[in-house]
Amino acid sequence: MGLGYVLLKRLQRERRHRRRSRHALVPDESIASPEKRKGSCYQQDDSPRSGKKMRYSGNVAAYTFPLMPMKDAARAACLSSAFLYSWRNRPKLSFSTETMGIVEGTTDFIRKIDRVMEKHSGIGVKALTIEFNGLFSTKARSYLERWLQIAVTPRIEELSLSMSKGKAYYDFPCSLLSDGSGSSIRLLDLYCCTFRPTAEIGCFQSLTRLHLEYVRITGDELGCVFSTSFALEWLKLRLCRHIKYMKLPCVLQRLTYVEVRGCSRLRVIENKAPNLHSLHIFYQAYHPIQLSFGESSLVKNLSIGYSSVLNHACAELPYIFPNLETLTIRSLGEMVSTPMVPNTFLHLKYLCITLSAVTLSPSYDYLSLVSFLDACPSLDTFIVDVSAKHPENDSIFENPSHLRQLPEQRHDNLRNVKITGFRSAKSLLELTYHILENTSVECLTLDTSFESFRCSPGKPGRCSRMPKDDLMEASKALFAIRTYIEGKVPSTVRLNVVEPCSRCHVMEPFTVETRK
Numbered sequence: 001m002g003l004g005y006v007l008l009k010r011l012q013r014e015r016r017h018r019r020r021s022r023h024a025l026v027p028d029e030s031i032a033s034p035e036k037r038k039g040s041c042y043q044q045d046d047s048p049r050s051g052k053k054m055r056y057s058g059n060v061a062a063y064t065f066p067l068m069p070m071k072d073a074a075r076a077a078c079l080s081s082a083f084l085y086s087w088r089n090r091p092k093l094s095f096s097t098e099t100m101g102i103v104e105g106t107t108d109f110i111r112k113i114d115r116v117m118e119k120h121s122g123i124g125v126k127a128l129t130i131e132f133n134g135l136f137s138t139k140a141r142s143y144l145e146r147w148l149q150i151a152v153t154p155r156i157e158e159l160s161l162s163m164s165k166g167k168a169y170y171d172f173p174c175s176l177l178s179d180g181s182g183s184s185i186r187l188l189d190l191y192c193c194t195f196r197p198t199a200e201i202g203c204f205q206s207l208t209r210l211h212l213e214y215v216r217i218t219g220d221e222l223g224c225v226f227s228t229s230f231a232l233e234w235l236k237l238r239l240c241r242h243i244k245y246m247k248l249p250c251v252l253q254r255l256t257y258v259e260v261r262g263c264s265r266l267r268v269i270e271n272k273a274p275n276l277h278s279l280h281i282f283y284q285a286y287h288p289i290q291l292s293f294g295e296s297s298l299v300k301n302l303s304i305g306y307s308s309v310l311n312h313a314c315a316e317l318p319y320i321f322p323n324l325e326t327l328t329i330r331s332l333g334e335m336v337s338t339p340m341v342p343n344t345f346l347h348l349k350y351l352c353i354t355l356s357a358v359t360l361s362p363s364y365d366y367l368s369l370v371s372f373l374d375a376c377p378s379l380d381t382f383i384v385d386v387s388a389k390h391p392e393n394d395s396i397f398e399n400p401s402h403l404r405q406l407p408e409q410r411h412d413n414l415r416n417v418k419i420t421g422f423r424s425a426k427s428l429l430e431l432t433y434h435i436l437e438n439t440s441v442e443c444l445t446l447d448t449s450f451e452s453f454r455c456s457p458g459k460p461g462r463c464s465r466m467p468k469d470d471l472m473e474a475s476k477a478l479f480a481i482r483t484y485i486e487g488k489v490p491s492t493v494r495l496n497v498v499e500p501c502s503r504c505h506v507m508e509p510f511t512v513e514t515r516k
Helices: 003-020 027-031 060-067 070-079 081-088 106-119 138-151 219-226 309-315 366-375 426-438 468-488
Strands: 042-044 054-056 092-095 127-131 158-162 187-191 209-213 234-238 245-248 257-261 268-271 278-282 290-292 301-306 326-331 350-355 381-386 416-420 443-447 494-498
Touching: 092 106, 106 138, 127 138, 219 245, 301 309, 309 326, 309 366, 350 366, 366 381, 366 426, 381 426, 416 426, 426 443, 426 468, 443 468, 468 494
Parallel strands: 092 127, 127 158, 158 187, 187 209, 209 234, 234 257, 245 268, 257 278, 268 290, 278 301, 301 326, 326 350, 350 381, 381 416, 416 443, 443 494
Antiparallel strands: 042 054
16 A cells, blocks of 8 residues: 555545534644644644644645655645645656556647646756657657756756657757756756757766667767766766767766667777776677776776677787676677687686577587686686577587597686576587586586576466477487586586476477487
C-alpha cells in the first residue's frame, strides 16, 4: 500500500469528520494558541489525560507531498487545499506514460502535462523528467519550450529529456542554461536531441553526471561543457555519432567514470583528468580508438570491445594502462587466435574475455589464451565467455587426436576460473586441462548452457529459448567434460558443471555411438 493511498484515505476521513463536527470544536483546539497550531507536523498535547500524546497537524502536507508518486499527488491536491498548495510548489516533476496513466496519443499526453505545468508556480523545481516514448511531435516543441522556461531556473538540479527515436531531433535551447540557470544542474540526461553548447553558455559548476544518448554534438561542443564542469564525476556517451575527438581536460579533477558506446566516428580519446579510474569503450568498427592517457594513468577498471580488440589489447594496453586491476575484453570480429602478449599486466586481478564474433575461424585456438595468463602474474579470476558460433569440425569428437600440452609455467595466484558457453571444441578442452595442471585454481565452473536468462523455482518466467543446435552442442560438451576433464580434476579443486535447465529444455544425451 503506497504512501499516496494512505494519505488520501486519511484526508477523506478528516473531511468527513470536519463535516460532522462543523459546529463543535475539538476541546484541545479551542484552547490551543495560534503559535502552537502553526508548529511542526506533530504537536504535543500537555493535558492531564493526554499521556503526552502527539496529535496530527495539517502541515504534514509540506513534508509528505514531495514523497508521493505523481498520480497520488494529483489526487491529493483535489481533496485538500494544503496539498494543492504543495502541488503548485512540487520540487520533482516526472512525466511519462507510466506516471501520467493511460494516454490517447500525443495530443492527450501534451494536454495532461500542460495542465500540470499551468498550475505549477515554477518555484522550487529541483528535478524535471519528461519521457515522450514515441509521442514527441512537431506540435510538442512549442509546449516543451514553455515547460522548460517554467522549470529551468537557477534552482534546478536534475534535467532529463527523452525524445522519440527515428523522428526529427529536438534542438535543445541552450540559451535556457545561460545567466546562471545551468550552474545548479547536477544531472543532465538527454536522449535524441541536438545539443549545441558554446563557450558563452555559462558555467556547469555543479554538474556531476552527464548522459547523452543519440545526441548530435561535436567534440568541440562537448569541450565547452567540460571546460566549466569542475564537479563532473560520471560521463556516459551512447551513439553520439558526430564526435570524432574527445578531450578530457585537467579541470575534471573529480571525474572517475567514463563510458562510450556506439560512437562510431570517434577516433581519439585524450585524457588529462587525473583521477579517472573506470573506462568503458564499446563500438562496432575495425579500427582501434587512439587512446592518449599519459604514463601516469590511474585507470584501474577497463572494459573495451571492437573488432580487432584482442590484437590491440595484447600489444598496447599494458603500456597505456599500467595500473589495471580489472579488464573486460569483448571481441566482435572474426578471430583466428590470440597473439602472444609481449608485455605484462603487473596488477591485473580480474580478466574477462568475451568471444562474440558471429562465427569463429575454423582454426581458432583457445589454447592461445594462455598468453594472457602468462602476462598477468597477479591474476585471481579468469572468465572466458564463448558466445560465438562454432564450426562443426572443431569438436574433439570430430578430431579425437592427442591433446596438446604447453611447456609448464605456473600461475599460482589464479583461484577462480569460469568458462561460459563451454563447447566440445578440442582447443577449449586443452585450455581447461592446462589450467588444471599449471595453476592453483580452487573453483572451476564450466557452463554448457547458452541461456541469457535462467529461471528459478518459485519465480515466474522460463529460461531463455535455446535452439536445437545449441542443445545438441551442450549435450556434446557435457559428454566431453565427463570423458576428458572430470578424471583430471585434483581433489583440491571444486568443479561446477552447469547444464541447461531441465525444467525448460529437453536435451537428448550424447554418446559417441549416436554420433555415427
